[in-house]
Amino acid sequence: MIEVCVKQAVGEPDVLVDCPFTQRVLLTSEEKNIRYMMHSVDLDNKPQWFLEKSPEGKVPAIKLDDKWVTDSDVIVDLLEKNYPEPSLAPKPEFASMGCKLFPAFVNFLKSKDPNDGAEKALLDELNALEGHLKSHGPFVCGEKVTAVDLSLAPKLTI
Ligand SMILES: N[C@@H](CCC(=O)N[C@@H](CS)C(=O)NCC(=O)O)C(=O)O
Structure with a gap:
């Protein structure tokens, strides 16, 4: 406990x-x-x-x-x-997938200039994640949920 x-x-x-x-x-x-x-x-x-x-x-x-x-x-x-079981360790090659998404989101929220690139940077991150999930999903590392999904999911549902 x-x-x-x-x-x-x-x-x-x-x-x-x-x-x-x-x-x-x-x-x-x-x-x-x-x-x-x-x-x-x-x-x-x-x-x-x-x-x-x-x-x-x-x-x-x-x-x-x-x-x-x-x-x-x-x-x-x-x-x-x-608590090693069940393991939530991601495949090393996908461990940092989406890690720039939340900073890009915060940057976009703070942005006051519509032309400063913050919106594009956020959309690029979202598109990259969507593209990855389409080819490797349903989860970031494939069939099994890992720590990467559990970090990203709450940030995507805010
Ligand atoms: N890097 C920390 C960030 C935690 C964080 O910023 N928590 C916010 C709530 S979402 C908080 O406690 N804010 C209170 C404060 O800064 O006074 C983590 O990953 O746990």
Whole structure:
């Protein structure tokens, strides 16, 4: 059993909201059949107990073997090591598929100039992923879901 700090909706402690990093960790736990307990955190008013577990004040944070760990990249690696079955390790050649998609999306959202190339860069990333899935899918590495899909999926559904 692990414990996971998750982001709660404004004024709704029981509603989980759109943090793609937390969703990645929860999806990984589901796929690996790891039981987890959630602690819902109001990120606009971070409680002291949470800052003691996650000093940067970010979710997700998980408690594994009596230690709190933050950052979804670190957490997902740790879950793969501690719960190796089923393996979610991607084929090395596809491990970084789609990794530029989220930065391109954020860049596009922040862009104020319609001609700065941000929209094209995002569309190029989306088209590259779609093309890859058409020829190698249904998942990024083929028939089996891997950590790459679980990282990308929450970011694509925001
Ligand atoms: N690199 C981190 C990013 C985590 C992150 O940015 N989480 C956001 C919620 S989606 C957060 O906790 N923000 C609170 C804050 O920055 O104050 C990861 O992969 O876990």
